[in-house]
Structure formats: structure tokens, C-alpha cells
Amino acid sequence: DIQLTQSPSFLSASVGDRVTITCRASQGISSYLAWSQQKPGKAPKLLIYSASTLQSGVPSRFSGSGSGTQFTLTISSLQPEDFATYFCHQRDSYPITFGQGTRLEIK
Amino acid sequence: EVQLVESGGALVQPGGSLRLSCAASGFTFSDHYMDWVRQAPGKGLEWVGRTRNKANSYTTEYAASVKGRFTISRDDSKNSLYLQMNSLKSEDTAVYFCVRVTLTNYYFDYWGQGTLVTVPS
Numbered sequence: 001d002i003q004l005t006q007s008p009s010f011l012s013a014s015v016g017d018r019v020t021i022t023c024r025a026s027q028g029i030s031s032y033l034a035w036s037q038q039k040p041g042k043a044p045k046l047l048i049y050s051a052s053t054l055q056s057g058v059p060s061r062f063s064g065s066g067s068g069t070q071f072t073l074t075i076s077s078l079q080p081e082d083f084a085t086y087f088c089h090q091r092d093s094y095p096i097t098f099g100q101g102t103r104l105e106i107k
Numbered sequence: 108e109v110q111l112v113e114s115g116g117a118l119v120q121p122g123g124s125l126r127l128s129c130a131a132s133g134f135t136f137s138d139h140y141m142d143w144v145r146q147a148p149g150k151g152l153e154w155v156g157r158t159r160n161k162a163n164s165y166t167t168e169y170a171a172s173v174k175g176r177f178t179i180s181r182d183d184s185k186n187s188l189y190l191q192m193n194s195l196k197s198e199d200t201a202v203y204f205c206v207r208v209t210l211t212n213y214y215f216d217y218w219g220q221g222t223l224v225t226v227p228s
Contacts (some may be wrong), residue, residue, distance in 0.1 A: 034215065043111075049216075087151070094168050095170045098153070099151070100151045
């Protein structure tokens with residue numbers, strides 16, 4: 001199974017900050033990685049797919065990059081509604097696997 | 108508007124069975140692969156399995172942890188997805204999400220709110 005390791009697991013930041021979250025795969029997955037956002041009690045929301053393609057309707061302050069084993073999600077200027085948990089998932093091979101999540105909280 | 112609404116979650120004793128349902132609306136259900144993903148309390152997400160569409164013979168994939176115990180099925184005439192869970196264990200305790208897979212690229216783009224299954228130890 002492909003393991004996805006996110007870092008950091010917890011991040012404290014302020015409105016307006018630029019933040020970066022990393023997802024590292026245990027083996028190469030080309031660009032078959034997505035990022036999603038989950039708020040408590042809500043359904044997850046797809047932000048980025050194919051490592052760097054912004055999902056329709058997602059603000060442009062979100063961006064993704066990387067390929068192979070190292071991927072990043074960047075939020076260029078944090079907004080109050082961005083405080084949530086972010087997770088990556090890979091669809092390169094079965095079983096589909098997820099990162100453990102990064103909880104982004106207001107400083 | 109795409110909607111996925113799960114139902115059927117309950118408290119069930121170890122070794123018991125349960126069937127979850129997911130009612131889909133707002134899109135052409137029959138075109139999409141559909142997945143189940145679960146999240147144990149306070150834990151991360153775990154993929155459970157997938158059913159492909161009719162064009163791909165409704166074939167399925169499962170996580171090793173549920174293979175042989177869980178069965179995913181669908182009824183395109185009812186826009187519904189199902190998860191039959193047998194021989195339940197305490198480690199199956201989780202919120203179960205119904206998830207739509209994008210037509211191209213095969214990522215998870217819409218999720219339901221989830222339904223809680225509790226199997227006491």
C-alpha cells in the first residue's frame with residue numbers, strides 16, 4: 001500500500017498568512033494526488049486534483065504542486081473560512097490511501 | 108446540486124450485519140464510479156471500496172480490511188449505492204461516507220455527510 005505522510009499534523013496561523021502543507025508518498029505516484037478540506041461535521045470538499053489543478057469554484061488562493069513523491073498545498077493568504085483540516089489522497093493504485101490530515105487553526 | 112445522503116447507520120453487535128444506503132441526486136448517477144470511505148472516531152480517513160459503472164461491468168474493489176465481509180452494490184434505477192456489511196468487528200466502528208468519483212481523473216469530488224456505525228467491543 002502507498003503511505004501518504006502529511007506534515008505538519010497541526011498548524012497554527014493567522015488570517016493573511018501564507019501556509020504550506022506537505023504530503024509525501026512512500027513511492028512514486030506521478031501526479032495522481034488530490035487535496036481536500038474538511039470542516040467539523042461537514043462533508044469534505046475537493047480543492048485540488050492531479051496535484052495542481054484547481055477544482056471548479058475553489059478560490060485561487062489555493063494552489064498545489066509536486067509530482068512523484070513530494071506534494072504541497074499552499075494557501076497564499078489565509079481567510080477565516082480556511083481554518084479546517086486538510087488531507088491528501090492518492091489514486092495511483094489500489095488501495096486508495098489518505099494522508100493523516102493537517103489541522104489548521106487560528107493563532 | 109449534487110447531493111449524497113447516507114442512511115442505515117446503527118449500533119450493531121460484533122458478528123452482526125448492517126446495510127448502508129446512499130441516495131444520490133443532482134447528477135447522472137449511472138455514469139459515475141462510487142466509493143465508500145470511513146472515518147473511525149478521532150482517526151483519519153480509510154477507503155473501503157468502489158463500484159464502477161455499467162460501462163465497466165459494475166466491477167468492484169475493496170480494501171483488504173473489509174474484503175470478504177463487505178459488499179458494495181448499486182441500483183442505477185434508484186440512484187442508490189449500498190454497502191452490505193457482514194461479520195462486523197469493533198474496528199469497523201466509524202462514520203461511513205458515500206463518495207462520488209469524478210468521471211475523468213477518478214478523484215473524490217462530492218461526499219455525503221456520513222452515517223455512524225458503532226460496533227461495541
